[in-house]
Amino acid sequence: MIEIKNIQKGFDGRKVIDNVSATLETGKCNLIIGASGSGKTVLMKCLVGLFEPDSGEVLYDEDSITNMNEEDRKMLRQQIGMLFQGSALFDSMTVEQNVRFPLDMFTKLSAKQKHEKVNEVLARVNLAEANNKFPAEISGGMKKRVGIARAIVLNPKFLFCDEPNSGLDPKTSLVIDKLIKEITTEYGMTTVVNTHDMNSVMEIGDKIIFMHQGHKEWEGTNKDIIFSKNEELNQFIFASNFLQDAKDMRMLEAKGKISDDRDMDKLLK
Amino acid sequence: MNFFTHLGRYLLMIKGMFSKPENMRLYWKELMHQCNEIGIRSVGIVVIISIFLGAVTTVQTAYQLITPLIPKTVIAIIVRDNIILELAPTLICVVLAGVVGSRIASELGNMRISEQIDALEIMGINTKTYLILPKIVAALIVVPCLVVLAAVLGIWGGKMAGSLSGILPPEIYNDGLLEDFIPYNVVFAMSKTYTYAFIISSVPAYYGYHVQGGSLEIGRASTKSVIVSCILILLADYALAAILL
Ligand SMILES: Nc1ncnc2c1ncn2[C@@H]1O[C@H](COP(=O)(O)OP(=O)(O)OP(=O)(O)O)[C@@H](O)[C@H]1O
């Protein structure tokens, strides 16, 4: 469990994260959603300690990463996996070496075991034939998937994904969502995902935090989201007419107004 | 940012470098890799520069010593001492500051901008120890080797130039090399070299590691690191001469 307590963060006097508090639960996919520039990436970097928040603290299972000394922080981080928005692959290494790097650094597995483990995670992200390519030689979506593979190769306790789906086609996107969901429940991880992909929100959003201009505007599950009356959230999620109609439909349905297909026909006229 | 902020951050970086490696084998591999990058890849330029340095020094010294009262061996003595004391350590290190320094600064700058350094941090790796320490240690190992190579080749180049241009025959040059040789000069040259090696690896590492912004900044950081290292080399040159001679 990760507890965020009154986090504030600004750059050059401009507040980017404004007093955010939340609890991110173990074994669930915690989503942080929000428009571009709403502070999702900055919030995530505060969570993992890459940015020092101006005030407030972040607790990992009751231990505050904000006040931790260097050694303890290193120990904690060995249980963290993170996918960066720009993938952040090591460009001097091949795909296989990238994914194997954490294994090389922190495990004593044999070369063969490592090779197997690498292939296993690469297969899970639908990337079987790129082992010997360099990051410069693969597409943006493939980089994302290598980044995910590298983040999960040590079975971390805490997984952070900054926009795992951006740049992926809808089908691969779904595969990645499923994978994130699966490993989260399978290994009981605490997973935090930044996204503005509505498919993922509906698909894996066990817990959703909606960021708006740096503060937490709304919090709930993917089931609540349909019925939320929050103005900003509705504008963000149901931005297109198509989705707005879909939402209206679900509302009517829920209120029992649609009982059979004939009513549906009438409504569609 | 003023001088003291830079100095403070630089010292903190140096201090932060000393922590226990997470995995000795990978650190060793990185060290070997850097020895290759910094050392082997600079051999070519060092060879070319040092041979010509020796040749030019011989020809110009002969040109300045026109009186027949001075024995020709003096030319060899002057070439030898110039190369060992100043040209091989200082000039070669100034060149290396450009070659090696810009490589270190842009490599680290690129890793910073593309968040590769953050990715390493997140894995629980001390990036100062993993990325910077091997570069400095590698420089401390290979730069002295390069300087010794440069001194040898420079003196040899002087001999070649002397005999090719008919200024002085190789036997006289060889005699001159052995005359009045002061071993302390070599010690002095090596202490300069170690100081420079530290400067040309740590200063670019500092600028590269602390790059902020976009890829334009990487270029700026590497230019700046070369300028600052060159200035520091010359300052150190003077300071060491004042202290040790
Ligand atoms: N290092 C930084 N220095 C100064 N300002 C920053 C820095 N990083 C982010 N910001 C500012 O913080 C705000 C939030 O940025 P952030 O990257 O968190 O947005 P985001 O929600 O992740 O957007 P996106 O969905 O496009 O990735 C932006 O206005 C940005 O300009």
Ligand SMILES: [Mg+2]
């Ligand atoms: Mg972002």
